[in-house]
Amino acid sequence: MTDIVERTERRLEARDVIYEVDAARLLDQVDFNADKGELVGLVGPNGAGKTTLLRTIGGLLKAREGAVLLDGDEVSRMDTSQRAKSIAQVAQLAPLAQGFTALEVVMMGRYPHMGRLQSERAVDRYAVRRALDTAGAGALADRTLETLSGGERQGVFVARALAQEPRLLLLDEPTSNLDINHQARFFQIIRGLVDDGMTAVAAIHDLSLAARFCDRLVLLNKGVVVAEGLPRDVLTPKNIGAAFGVRVIVSSDPASGVLGISVMEAGSVGNSAGAGTRVHVVCGGGTGARLMYRLCEAGFVVTAGPLANGDTDRSAAESLGVEFVPVQAFGDIDSVAHNKHLRLIRESEIAVLSDVAFGSGNVRSLEALVEASLIVLATMEPIAGRDFTDGDATTLFDQLSPVAAWSDLEALVTGLSGLAQNNKGTQEIANSSRENQQ
Amino acid sequence: MALGIVTRLRPPREAALGTRLIAGGGVLTTLLIAIILLSLSTGPLDIPVSHVVSIIVEPTGLHLADYNHTEEMVVERIRMPRIVVGALVGMALGVAGAAMQALFRNPLADPGTIGVASGGAAAAVIAIATGASSLFFLALPLFALGGAIGTAFLVYAIAIASGRFSVATLILAGVAVSAFMGALITLVIIAQPEQGTLRGILFWLAGGLDSRSWDHVWLSGPLILVGGGVIVAFARDLNLLMMGEDDARSMGVNVRVVRPMLLTAASLITGVAVAVSGMIAFVGLIVPHMLRLVFGPDNRVLIPLSALGGAVFVVLADEIARTVISPAELRVGIITSFIGAPFFLFLLLRHSRRVSSL
The missing domain is CATH 3.40.50.720 (NAD(P)-binding Rossmann-like Domain)
Structure with missing residues (x-):
């Protein structure tokens, strides 16, 4: 490996990323990228490596080989604070640290911007308030986490991520515990952020949801990228059949053009x-x-x-x-x-x-x-x-x-x-x- | 204009952070001073509070009241060091308890979770049984401290040697080592033929602050203040760690450095507390819980207040232990459990809905 990393115009670029645990290769030469103002969806069956890839991009895991570059800088070489100011994550399950108000949780996102014994400055309070409003959680500020519904809680955690003022948002199946209404609302908020220039990479279980909101999709199977491109090019019955081992019907709604994916019979192949x-x-x-x-x-x-x-x-x-x-x-x-x-x-x-x-x-x-x-x-x-x-x-x-x-x-x-x-x-x-x- | 917006947007509860700290700190400090004055004046020799205050402020040149030499000796040499040791131990246990609960994300964690207290106790008990405790002055606390630190390292080593270091492995290793140390203590007690030594062991195990001197203060004070100070300075990191390791890391906490450091600090001050006071149960578990019920879970408020609350609790328990069957004494560790357990259960039942969310 050389230290010279080619400069790139891409916001996010993953190059030949290999990640292994106990000789099990969880990511095998994964190569993909995301531009400014783009929402890229990671799809694939359970165990395909979606979460592992997100954690590697976010610097929580260290790739054995390959590099993850954010605006040309290698993520693994950033210090924790620099990384936290560039990349924020929203997980599938909101953590169970209850008793904190939404506002206190979002204020935690200001951590990388504050000194050790520094108390909140006006700029921090302003950033928190703006993040709450952007994430549609402005009215929840003084509510404690345990009094919020699942959808409201995810809104708070998006606000916390935004309070970090990142360039890249990583979302790990953020809506898998939400009902269809809140799923759509969640992604509408993310869509709005992305349209304003944010870059987001989301692991999404629900293929129809992924097709509807993402600019591009990356289909992973067994740690390998098997297809990449526009949702309708990636989500073909053939690709899905190969990755998920199931026969599906991919229909395009004649009125809206929204892709619908339904399973014929589980494990029928x-x-x-x-x-x-x-x-x-x-x-x-x-x-x-x-x-x-x-x-x-x-x-x-x-x-x-x-x-x-x-x-x-x-x-x-x-x-x-x-x-x-x-x-x-x-x-x-x-x-x-x-x-x-x-x-x-x-x-x-x-x-x-x-x-x-x-x-x-x-x-x-x-x-x-x-x-x-x-x-x-x-x-x-x-x-x-x-x-x-x-x-x-x-x-x-x-x-x-x-x-x-x-x-x-x-x-x-x-x-x-x-x-x-x-x-x-x-x-x-x-x-x-x-x-x-x- | 921008400033106007910012001022208007000032969120109520965040502003209340300082208020909570000041209000809670004010009440607890007042309480602590009152209890300390009470403790200084009561005992086999009754000393009026005015004399006590006078003795305390005398070095500043102020002369408030006449007092006799015996009173001065009793306050300065006997009661004051004992109370200061009690307050320091209470601070250490309160802070370490709150820190452990945050680090392990578990409301049942207490300062002894990773085996420090039982390791210290085992070393102390062995020292008493073998007579090593009377080899030199302060031999007993030093043995106990050595045992506590040694056990902490042993538990760390086991958790690391397991290959995948995690909080769960650490807790399990701590539980196992604690059980082993407990058995060791029981073995020493059973094998002890001499009644006097046996009584000494049981006395030590029940925790006590009798005949503590300024040397005990100098031994424990600096370590507890430094260790506690580190934890206070990293209170915000503890808040983030309560969200889970991944979340804390992605928000910029250097978990691999901060967590071992805070574990070491909490273990150290617990070990020091055990070394100078024996086993004072329950303080580290209930003081943070009580305060959390009133002041919320934010460690920036909770940890400093747990220091004060722990001090109040231990000094008060010691005052009761000293006076309730005077001139004889009960053990402070018995009192903390006797008062602490029912009071905690009372709070638990009153606030059960909120406790369930800790």
């Missing part, structure tokens, strides 16, 4: 009979949304055929993290899209055709389906009723040889699981007979 089997769904116009959801839930690896923008099936596929072939609304399936569709069909073990209607725009997806090895219909209705191509769709449909058809969704999922198992069995027999021949 790899549990059901169909787990891991690739199923390709040809759908559209809302005929496949529920189908894809149930298939994902059952553990299938789902892909989808051409879906036009604005189609509800397309939003569903995006929410579920289902790979699909994107096409323009009211346009034809061009050869690029067609080739991608062919590839997805060939890679899948089973193809499912929904109750989708066919017009000139999407008829080529039926053409691609001919390549499928195993076709299942998700409807009993005759094709004629949804053929708007003067018979082209019917002609193509007749070339298919579906092995089964279920109009009931649950029956379909069960049937597909059975087929998947059969398929695996057949392959195993084929493999072993091949080995015997050799």
Whole structure:
């Protein structure tokens, strides 16, 4: 390690931070940064290293390797008082030092600014009063901590942090004990501070909350940064699935654009009979949304055929993290899209055709389906009723040889699981007979 | 204009910090002076308070009343050093108790939490049993002090050797070492054949201030004043430490330096107190609690007031111990528990809602 640290314009920069306890690597080459006026969220499963990273940034833990720089100065080399004037922290649980009034607690934040036997000066009282007001706790000044609600108490601790007059705020799951109203209010206050130039890094459990308030997110898993960027780029079903080991639906509220994350079934990955089997769904116009959801839930690896923008099936596929072939609304399936569709069909073990209607725009997806090895219909209705191509769709449909058809969704999922198992069995027999021949 | 805003914003309770200190300090100081004067005048020889005051102010050249030589001797050589030692011991135990409660974030902590008192007692008891206490003048307090300091280091060493130093390890090590020292004391008592020596041991264990001289004052005074002074100077750090180690560190307290230093100071003054007075129970536990009920938890107020309150309590208990079955004496440690326990329980029941939040 050299002593020469490159100057940086960033407010906070963590470079290749490694932290270990008893040979267990809790942070592995974590590299991230935060600018002035930015709220960065740390997300990830329990034990991912969020708290460890915050403590390392705050100088409470010493990294084994790497450096944490605040405006270019290494945090581990600051003395305690200098550090306390630059970085303040708000923890998940308010400490139990009761009997103190809110004002006395906030005044404690002035510690690094005061001499040992110095009593509070006007400037300290002014800073405390301003911090209380900014944190929305102005009316609580003379109340003792134990008489405050959880939300009010966190407000007081934000005020205490502000009384330190820091450049960087570190928040360790500050709202995990608050109700949704106080969660939002808490982050609105932080958002206001950040918009005025404060830098904040927050470990946040609630992914939707993180997506709503943070400028950027850092997804940690097992001490490693696995994704970083805008909330909607980080919080994909794929990333979340990999980090948390759970299937989720990431939906974007059409009106507000707020991301919503809901879990399908805890620990579902790899549990059901169909787990891991690739199923390709040809759908559209809302005929496949529920189908894809149930298939994902059952553990299938789902892909989808051409879906036009604005189609509800397309939003569903995006929410579920289902790979699909994107096409323009009211346009034809061009050869690029067609080739991608062919590839997805060939890679899948089973193809499912929904109750989708066919017009000139999407008829080529039926053409691609001919390549499928195993076709299942998700409807009993005759094709004629949804053929708007003067018979082209019917002609193509007749070339298919579906092995089964279920109009009931649950029956379909069960049937597909059975087929998947059969398929695996057949392959195993084929493999072993091949080995015997050799 | 800016000044106007600042003045208007002056928060009421923060301004009351000084007020609380002055009010509490005033009341307790007055009480202490009154009890000291009372103690100086009462005993087998009754000396009028006017004579006592006169004897005290005589060195300044003021002559207030006539008194005889015996009275002067009794006040200056017998009663005064005893009372001063009592006041110093009370101060030490009050301050150390408040400091330990803050350091350990535990209302049950007392000056003996990390084994200092029992270590001092064990050394003293062994010294009495072996006759080492009569080897030279002040041998007993010096043995006790050595035992107290040695035990403190032993407990620290054990807590550090455990690999992960924490407050919990320190308390557990203290409890274990205290139990061991307690057993050692019991063993010495049981193995003691001679009635006189046995009585000496039990007397010492019950705590007492009888026949304390100015030498005891010079032995204990400087250490208690310095140790207590350090704790008073770091009262704000104690407030922050009550918020937890992480919080204290992130607000700028150098916990790794401040905490061991304050533990050492509190242990030292406890050891000194035990050395010159034996085991005076309960002072360090209840004095800070009583004061907290009235003046709140801020250590900047609590610690100085605990010094005064501890002094008042011990001097008062000694006055009762001296006079209640006069001319014989009770032990001061018995009185502190006899008065202290019921009074504390009374306060506890009256303020139980607030105590639960300590």
